[in-house]
Amino acid sequence: MVVLAKEELEQISLPVIQKSLPSSFIPVIDLSNPNSKSLIVAAAQDLGFFKVINHGISMELMSALESEAMKFFALPQLEKEIHGLNPFSYGSKRIGSNGDLGWVEYLLLEIASNPKSQSTQFCSILNEYIKAVMELSVEILELMAQGLHIKEKEVFSKYVMDEESDSVLRFNHYPPRPHMQGLSNRCLTGFGEHTDPQLISILRSNNTSGLEIALKDGSWVSVPSDHTSFFVNVGDSLQVLTNGRFRSVKHRVMVNSARSRLSMIYFGGPPLGQKLVPSPLLMEEGEQSLYREFTWREYKSSAFRTRLADNRLVQFER
Known part of the structure; x- marks a missing residue:
């Protein structure tokens, strides 16, 4: 259980804002559809966000990993804080080192350091899941490149396939909302707005709502939960590689239900020394780099030196 003082709870509470949009508002990409590459590009340009179905990852594997993660989060708080789950790092309520708070606890694993030799049930399931979700990210990045009419292979996917790729897997657990006097008409921020x-x-969560994305006009909409599918966010680095053609989606998680929410997120990152510039294969004649x-x-x-809601790319713009 995440433990916050009343003052901290008030800091991360927001007025309840009712939002309702049909589930069809969120682009759904069927990866078995031959036209999926153009649909992915349209979604990445418009929202920077979409859902994928027929992704090839078994429900049994997703459920098994979720179950193992929940076993850890169900441990007493002191045991989680002292022991963690090597090689994971455990944290709760504090997001980064700049004062951001959330009604969340998490496990973070740097994939490059994943211990293949460990034979625990959790690690065995974990290794299988990491392999599957990394392959899914490669498939999606390849479809993005094809949809942008790039003939060269692995233009984007090479970054996450690199042995030095700085990719991570994160488990975010949002316990049920606490009932405290003065917060009855407010909802709690599980994870504040950010890109x-x-x-x-590549995100998969249990069947509990809470994820919200920001539209171009700045309004927030709730994303219907779906534990059988994956949700895909365009990140800042891909926005740079496409010279702004794809947009990094601002999103957040609100805790406003009586049920726990568990998210498993694979973040596909490039090697630490990789230079990030718009791909020359995309740049049209006379087009200037935005970064x-x-x-x-x-x-x-x-x-990591900024607050969650800060525009992180602005200082790298030309």
Whole structure:
């Protein structure tokens, strides 16, 4: 259980805002559809966000990993804080080091350091899931390149396939909302508004709502939950590689139900030393780069020094 003082709860509470949009508002990409590449490009340009079905990852695998993660989050708080789950790092309520708070606890794993030799049930399921979701990210990135009429292979996917890829897997657990006097007409922020700094995020959650995305006009809409599918976010790095053709989606998670929410997110990141510039294969004659050249290490370091809601790319724009 996440433990917050009353003052901290008030800090991360927001007025309840009712939003209702038909589930058809969220682009749904059937990966078995031959036309999926053009649909993915349209969604990445418009929202920077979409759902994928017929993704090839078994429900049994997703459910097994969710079950193992929930076993850990069900442990007493002190045991979680002391022992963690090597090689995971455990944290709760504090998101980063700049004062952002959320009604969340999490496990974070750097995929490059994943111990293949460990034979626990959790690690065995974890290894299988990481392999599957990384392959899914590669497939989606390849379809994006094809949809942009790039003939060269692995233009985007090479970054997450690289042995030095700085990719991570994160489990976010949002316990049920606490009932406290003065907060009855408010909802709690599980994870504050932000964009993901990596190339691509592949998210799967249990059947509990809470995820919201921002539209171009700044309004927020709720994303209907679907534990059988994956949701895909365009990240800041991919926005740079496409010179702004794809947009990094701003999103957040609100905790306003009596049920726990568990999200498993794969963040596909490039190697730390990788230079990030718009792909020359996309640039049209006379087109100017919107961004100056920088490395993923520079951007990652800069992102972690900022608050969640800050525009992280602005200082790298020309």
